[in-house]
Amino acid sequence: MIQPDQKQPSSFMGLLPLIVFVFLYILSGVISGKFDSMPLLVGMIIAAIVGFCLPAPNGQKKLTLEERVAVFCKAGGDQGLIMMIVIFILAGAFQGVATKMHAVSSITNMCLSFLPQNLILPGIFLIAIILSFAMGTSMGTIAALVPVGVMIATKTGVSPAVVAGAIVGGAMFGDNNSFISASAIAAVNSQKVLMKNKFLLNFLYDIPAIIVNCILLAFYPVKDIALTSTYQYNPVDIVPYLLVIILSLVGMNVMSVLMIGILSCLLIGVVQGDFTLIGSMTYLQKGMAGMEDMSLICIFVGGVVGLMNYLGGIQWLIDKLSKNTKSKHGALLSIGFLIILLCLSTTNNTVAIITVGPLAVDIGKKFNLSRTRVATALSMFATNVQGFIPYAGQLLVSSAMAKVSPVAVMPYVWYCYLTLIMSLILAITDFPKIKATSNDSYQNFEKLDDSGRAI
Numbered sequence: 001m002i003q004p005d006q007k008q009p010s011s012f013m014g015l016l017p018l019i020v021f022v023f024l025y026i027l028s029g030v031i032s033g034k035f036d037s038m039p040l041l042v043g044m045i046i047a048a049i050v051g052f053c054l055p056a057p058n059g060q061k062k063l064t065l066e067e068r069v070a071v072f073c074k075a076g077g078d079q080g081l082i083m084m085i086v087i088f089i090l091a092g093a094f095q096g097v098a099t100k101m102h103a104v105s106s107i108t109n110m111c112l113s114f115l116p117q118n119l120i121l122p123g124i125f126l127i128a129i130i131l132s133f134a135m136g137t138s139m140g141t142i143a144a145l146v147p148v149g150v151m152i153a154t155k156t157g158v159s160p161a162v163v164a165g166a167i168v169g170g171a172m173f174g175d176n177n178s179f180i181s182a183s184a185i186a187a188v189n190s191q192k193v194l195m196k197n198k199f200l201l202n203f204l205y206d207i208p209a210i211i212v213n214c215i216l217l218a219f220y221p222v223k224d225i226a227l228t229s230t231y232q233y234n235p236v237d238i239v240p241y242l243l244v245i246i247l248s249l250v251g252m253n254v255m256s257v258l259m260i261g262i263l264s265c266l267l268i269g270v271v272q273g274d275f276t277l278i279g280s281m282t283y284l285q286k287g288m289a290g291m292e293d294m295s296l297i298c299i300f301v302g303g304v305v306g307l308m309n310y311l312g313g314i315q316w317l318i319d320k321l322s323k324n325t326k327s328k329h330g331a332l333l334s335i336g337f338l339i340i341l342l343c344l345s346t347t348n349n350t351v352a353i354i355t356v357g358p359l360a361v362d363i364g365k366k367f368n369l370s371r372t373r374v375a376t377a378l379s380m381f382a383t384n385v386q387g388f389i390p391y392a393g394q395l396l397v398s399s400a401m402a403k404v405s406p407v408a409v410m411p412y413v414w415y416c417y418l419t420l421i422m423s424l425i426l427a428i429t430d431f432p433k434i435k436a437t438s439n440d441s442y443q444n445f446e447k448l449d450d451s452g453r454a455i
Contacts, residue, residue, distance in 0.1 A: 011057035014313025017304050018355075021047040022345040029391065040351060041293060044300035048072060051307030060312060068307065075306020076299040084189040084354075085295040089288050090258040091136060091180045094240070096287015097262060097280055101269030102237045107134050108144050109231035110238065120156060121217035124149055125166040125415070129210070132174020134241040136181040138387075138394055141171040146401040153402075156222040160402035165412025166217055168387055168398050172416055173210075175349065176383035177202055179248035180258065182294060182350045187379035190357025191364070191371045192448045196251050197440075198375045205380065205426055209418035216414055236272075240264040294350065301354045309358075318362050331367040332427035335360050335374065336381040347392040349382035365442040372440055373426070380423040387416030 021043045028038040052069070056062045063071065098104060111127040124145065132141040149163035175183050179195055188198050244261045248254065262284070269275050275283065308314050321334040338359060342352035356378065364374050386392055388410050395406040395413075402409070425431075 009057045009059040009312040010316040010319050011312030012316050013054060014057065014308050014311030014316060016054060016313070017047040017051040017308055017311075018313070020050045021304075025346060039293075040346060040348060041297050041300065044297060044304060047304045048300060048307065051304060051311065054311055056310075057312040060310065063310070068310070071306050071310050072303035075309070076303030078302055080189055080192070081298060081302045081354075084185060085298055087185050087189070087254055087258065088182055088291045088295055088298070090255060090262070091182065091185070092287040092289070092291035093284045094180060094244075094258050094261045094265065094287065095135065095137070095140070096283045096285075096290070097265040097269065098240055099287075100280075100283040101240075101265050101272065101274040102234065103240055103265065104131075104135060104140070104144065106233040106235075106237035107131060107241060108148075109233040110235070112148065112231045113233065119218055120152055120222055121158070121163070121166055121220055122214040124152065124163060125170045125213060125217055128167045128170025129173045132171045133178050134174070134238075134245070136174060136178035136184075138168075138171035138175040138383075139397060141174060142167060142394060142398050143401075145171075146398050150402055158220070158222050159404075159408075161399075161404045161408040162220065162412045164398040164402040164404065164409045165414065166213075168394050168409065169213060169413050169415025171394065172383050172387040172413075172419075173206065175386070176379050176419075177206065179244060179254065180261075182291075183353055183383055184379055185254065186298075186350050186353040186357065187375045187382075190353065190378065191360065191375040192445065193371050193375040194251060195248055195254055197372045198379065199248075201372055201376045201432070202380060204432065205376075205422040206419060209415055209422050212418055213415040234272075236268060239268060297351060298354055301351060305355065305358050314359060314362070317359065318366070321363065322366060325367075328367050328369055329428045331363050331369060332373065332377050333424075335363060335377055336423060336427055339378060339381040340385050343382055343385045343392075344389060347386070347389055349386040352382050353378050361442065361445060365445065368441060370440050371442060377423065377426055380419060380426060384416045384419040384423060388413045 024046060025038050025040075025043050031037075051072070052065060108127075108131055111130055115123040115127065128141055128145055131144060132138055135141055145167045146164055149167050150160050152158075153160040153163045175181050177199055178184060179199070184195065184198070187193075188195050240261050243264055244257055247257045247260060266277070266280050269280060270277050305314070321331075321338075325331050325334055335356065338356045339352050342355055343349050346352060360374050360378060363369070364371065387394055389395065390406040390410050395409050399406040399409045
C-alpha cells in the first residue's frame with residue numbers, strides 16, 4: 001500500500017478537510033436553527049472528498065486518487081481504531097440487553113428509594129452520577145431522570161432548569177468516567193492506556209467538583225416535601241453493572257469485561273423470564289445498531305485524519321502549537337484547546353476525542369508527556385464542555401423534557417463548570433506526580449498494544 005513520506009511537510013491547506021466540515025456543520029445549524037441538521041457522517045464524507053481533491057503540498061510525493069483512497073483506508077482501518085469500534089459495538093450490545101432485563105430501571109428506582117428528603121437536589125445529582133457511571137451514557141441518564149426531576153421541581157417550587165442542570169452535570173460524570181462510555185473508551189484507546197489508570201487520575205480531579213457541587217445544591221432553597229411514590233427494584237438486576245465496575249477496577253481488559261457483562265445480562269434475563277435466549281438476540285442487535293453510526297463516523301474520521309496527515313495539515317497544526325509551547329503544561333493546554341474547539345464545532349465529544357487523539361499522540365511524543373495524563377485531559381476537556389453547549393444534545397433533550405429553554409438550563413450546569421476548572425488545574429500542575437517512564441510514556445508507542453503493554 002502507498003504511504004506518505006516519513007518526513008511530513010507542513011501546510012495549512014492540509015487542514016481544509018476539517019475546516020470545510022466544521023464550516024458546513026455550523027452553517028447548516030445556523031440556517032436551520034438545529035445544529036444536528038447535518039449528520040456528522042455526511043459531513044465527514046464531504047471532508048474526505050475535499051481531501052481527495054486537494055493538491056499535494058511541496059515536498060510531498062504526489063499520489064493518484066487510487067493511492068489517496070489507499071491512504072484513507074489504511075488510516076480508517078487502523079488496528080487501534082477498529083479495536084475501539086469493536087468495543088463500542090460490545091458496549092451497545094450490553095446496554096441493549098441490560099435495558100430489556102430491567103437493569104436500568106432497577107438501578108434508577110433503587111437510587112430514588114434512598115433519595116434523602118432534606119437533600120433533594122444533591123440527591124438527584126448523585127443519582128445521575130451513579131446512573132451515568134453504570135450506563136455509560138449521558139443521554140440515557142438524562143432521558144431516565146429528567147421526568148422524575150420535573151416532578152420533584154413541581155413539588156419543591158424549584159425551577160425545572162435548576163433540576164435539569166443538576167441532572168445534566170451528573171450525567172456528564174458518566175460520560176467522562178464510565179468504563180463503558182464511548183468517550184472514555186476513545187480517550188484511553190487513542191493513547192493506549194488502561195481504563196483503570198485513567199479513571200483513578202480522573203476521579204481524583206472530579207472529587208472536589210462533586211463535593212463543591214453538592215454543597216451548592218444543598219444550600220439552594222427548596223420546600224420540604226415527602227416523596228410518596230414507591231419505587232420498585234430488584235437487586236439481582238443490578239448485578240451486571242456491578243460486575244462491569246468491579247472487573248474494570250481490578251484491571252481486566254475492557255472487551256473481556258463487556259463480554260462477561262453481556263453474558264450475565266443474558267443469564268439473569270432468561271432465568272427471570274424477561275426474554276428467551278433466542279429472543280435476546282433481537283435486543284443485542286438493537287443495542288449494537290445504536291453504535292453503528294458512531295462506528296462509521298470513527299472510520300471516516302480516521303481516514304480524514306490520515307488524508308490531512310498526508311496533506312501536511314497535521315504537521316502544520318503541531319508546528320503552530322509547538323511554536324509558542326515551551327512546556328508540558330502548555331502542551332496539555334493546547335490539547336485541551338483543540339478538544340474544546342472540536343466540541344463547540346461538532347457538539348459530539350466522542351468525535352472530538354477521536355479527531356484530536358492522533359494529534360495528542362504527536363504532541364505527547366514531542367514533550368514526553370504521560371499517556372495517562374493526556375488520555376485524562378482528552379476525556380475531561382471534552383465532557384465538561386459538552387455539558388454546557390446550549391445547542392448540544394444534552395441541553396437540548398433535558399430542556400425539552402423540562403419545558404424550558406436550553407439557555408435557561410445552561411447557567412445551572414455547575415458541575416461542568418467546576419470540572420472545566422479542574423481540567424485546567426490538571427493541565428497546568430504536576431499533581432499528582434506521574435513520571436513519564438517507559439510504562440507511561442510515548443516511547444515505542446507503535447509497539448504497544450491497546451492497554452499500553454509491549455507487544
